[in-house]
Amino acid sequence: MRWYYKVGIVFAFLLSIICFLVFGLKIKHVKVEGTKIYSDREIEDSVFSRKHSKNELVFAIQRKLYGINKLPFVEDIEVTYNNRNTVTLFVYDKTISGCIKYLGQYVYFDKDGTVLQSMKVRRDGVLMVTGIRLRDFTVGRSFRVDDDTLFQTIMNLSQLVSHYDIEANRIHIGDNEITLYAGDIKVLLGKKTMYDDELSALSSALKTAKEKNLRGTIDMKSFEKGDKFTLKTEDSSGKTEK
Secondary structure, X not given: OXXXXXXXXXXXXXXXXXXXXXXXXXXXXXXXXXXXXXXXXXXXXXXXXXXXXXXXXXXXXXXXXXXXXXXXXXXXXXXXEEEOOEEEEEEEEOOOOEEEEEOOEEEEEOOOOEEEEEEOOOOOOOOEEEOOOOOEOOOOOEOEOOOHHHHHHHHHHHHHHHHOOOOOOEEEEOOOOEEEEEOOEEEEEEOOOOOHHHHHHHHHHHHHHHHOOOOEEEEOOOOOOOOOOOEEEEOOOOOEEO
16 A cells, blocks of 8 residues: 555544544533523533633543633532533522622622622622621621621521512611611611511511512511511502501
């Protein structure tokens, strides 16, 4: 066999390997599961943001060298290959308890008060705490305020809001009162150390108020376990009714 035939065979063999690596290992379908914070597209674009990462071999090498590129509120991502061209990304979200606006940034924290991330954008559905001044913060550490008791109160409230599945959008810390805002309902909570009884009682009441499109104020400053409370509703003109 002449030498150029041998070269041609070797070249054809190498070309077939290259074609397989480029086209045969291309990731064509991506499934995203688990996340409630990000869209499927956001996760996919983040994970496969590096050059040529939609190739299985390149992606495996990049994961080994650099890890998976994750968005700020993602704890971890498990990668499963369903077949040669399909991959499933199971996303474990970080638990966001709330955020505080600080110097034009929204500082997001978890149930322990640990700062997860600071961003210029406020994400929908995240509880916001107002009326409190941060001393400073570091991502990965608990945010610092002047009053440690106030810090514990914020953590207690944010955990209870999550535990009782209350759709609250803001908690305001005043000098002598804490106010919770849930849609068009304002709840006066007073100044206490714990609010377990109040939020336990509020849970179903706020859901009923939302279903009936009610707006108004609930005064729970003197509330004790077992007490009844009323919603002082407002009509469309702002007139208060009981």
